[in-house]
Each structure stands twice: as C-alpha cells, then as structure tokens.
Amino acid sequence: MIPAIALVAGIVLGLVLRPTVPSGLEPYLPIAVVAALDAVFGGVRARLDRIFDAKVFVVSFISNVLVAALIVFLGDKLGVGSQLSTAVVVVLGIRIFGNAAAIRRHLFRA
C-alpha cells in the first residue's frame, strides 16, 4: 500500500514541481526509470508469490538503476550509446512483460 501511495505522490510531486533534468543525466533518466519499473514489477510478483523480501527489493531496485545507467554510460563512451540503450530497454521490457504475465496469472488465474 505504501509503495503505491508513494508512487502516486512522486508523480504528483514531479508534476507540481516540474524540475528540469540536468543535461548530464538526460540520457540516463529514461533508462533508470525503465530499470526501476522492472524492479517494481519484480517486487509485486514476489509479493504475490509470498517470497517478497524488502532487502532484496531495495538492493535489486538500486542495482538495476545503477547497472542500467552504467551500461548506457559505457555505451556512450564506446560510441554505441543509442544501440546499447535500445538493448537495455528491450531486455528490461521483456523482463517486465514476464513479470506482468506472472502477476496476471496470480490475479486472474489465467
């Protein structure tokens, strides 16, 4: 319950404050958001599987974001930034779909 409320509160906060993204963070923010979404979906699935662990969630969340940002950073340095960020988005998207399917099976038994 708390995470859902916090998520909504964060969105509202972002809409109200309307901060500008620092130019150094611009390439990383969308990837970090997708990585964090992956962690959140994984957490929801674990919760429904009754194997949720707060520590695992926090660590996976932070490491997901950091690794995604690192990959994009490395890709930028190697000159394949756009391709690598596409790859990260594809992989994370597949994981999100998998988790979403598991959540769906739990919720609708289908």
Place this chain on the structure above:
Amino acid sequence: MNRPSPQMKAKGRWHGRHGSAALIGILTLALGFAIAVQVHAHSSGDSLSGLREDDLIGILDNQTARADRLRQQIAGLQDNLRQLQSSGDRSAAARQQATEQEQALGILLGTLPATGPGVTVTITDPDAKLIGEDLLDVVEELRGAGAEAIQFGTVRVSTSTAFTGGNGKVDVDGTELTAPYRVVAIGDAKTLDTALNIPGGVAATVRAAGGELSVSEQRSVTIKVTRTLPTAKYAKPAH
C-alpha cells in the same frame, strides 16, 4: 552476557520492518518523481536537448544538406526570375516600339490626328481655271518638301487621294470642294514655304491662272480630320 533481550529484539525487528518500508516508499516515490519528470521533459521543451551527440551530428548533417538543396532551389528560382524579368522587359520594349510604329504609320496614313509645326496655304481661284492636276501638284510639292500630314479642305490627304474635276469645283476623294482652297500641312515650315514658292512652281501656276497662293508659316498647326484605313483587297503581307 550481551545477548539482546527479547524486547530489544522485537524493537529491532520493528525498526527494521519500518525502515525497509520507508526505504521502499522513498524508492517508489523517487520512481514516480522520475517518471513525471521524464514524461514532462520528453513532451515539453525541445526534443534536441535529450539527444546523443551522434544523433545530433546526423540531424545537423541532414539540416546542412537540406539548406544546401534549398539554396540551390533559391538560385534556380532567382535565375528564372531574372529570365522572366528580362523577357518581360523585352516584350514591354517590343510593345512600346509597336505602339510608336502604329502612331507613326497612323499619322502617315491619315488614320490619326496630328499636330506640329507646318504651314497653312490658301489658294484663290477667281477665274475658276485651276483643275485637279494643279491642286495635286500642290500636294505633291508639299510631299516632296517633306510634309508628313496634309489636310486639303476638309479631306485628309493620303497615298490614294485623287483630285478630279476643275473650273472652281474639285472632287477630292468624293468630297466636292470649291475655291478658295485651304491646305494645312505639317512639316518643316520653312522648307514647305520654299517648295511652294519655288520659281516656276505651283505658286507660279496659280498666279498664271489668275489666282493667288499664300503661305503662312506656323509654329503649330493641328490636323483633326482623319480617314479610315483602307483594307487591302488583293495584297497580303509576304514574308
């Protein structure tokens, strides 16, 4: 001895549960915040600022190539404009030339009124001895002296003007005129005067017939009488 009491253990677990819940809340809050910020940054503001260097270079190349194409188009269109303007100038010049030619021909053919320096000639014929040929001589003399437009009585003289009859009545192009005859001619007044009064010329002929030919040079005479343009029945322009 330092084993934690059950109370402390419970307190630690309580603290840990709440701490991780708070941590999860902060993380999801940050996620929501990041989503809102990213959506806002992506939808508003210029889309270029979020792009990578390679993409920007590609866009710049595209824009440069497009600008080059547009510059070429501009040069081509300016060429077209110049051509059209020069052809427009040419056609305007041709039209002006045609108008001038038409006016010159109209004056010479008698289809347009004319004005300019010239002479007024009055020919009296009290004895009614002058015949058409004598009056034609007057016209011929004026033409020979460079008269560009001639009005005889009430008739505009042209290339096909004919003088018939005599004895006080002359038929000019179907119009019957009686003495005294009044002739207006446009040309160099001095030359016209000289030509008419040349010894043995038309003035002498008129005097011999008992009449009088008087010429008055004028700075400006106007011939308002015009004639219709005869249509060629047989002749056609040959190229």
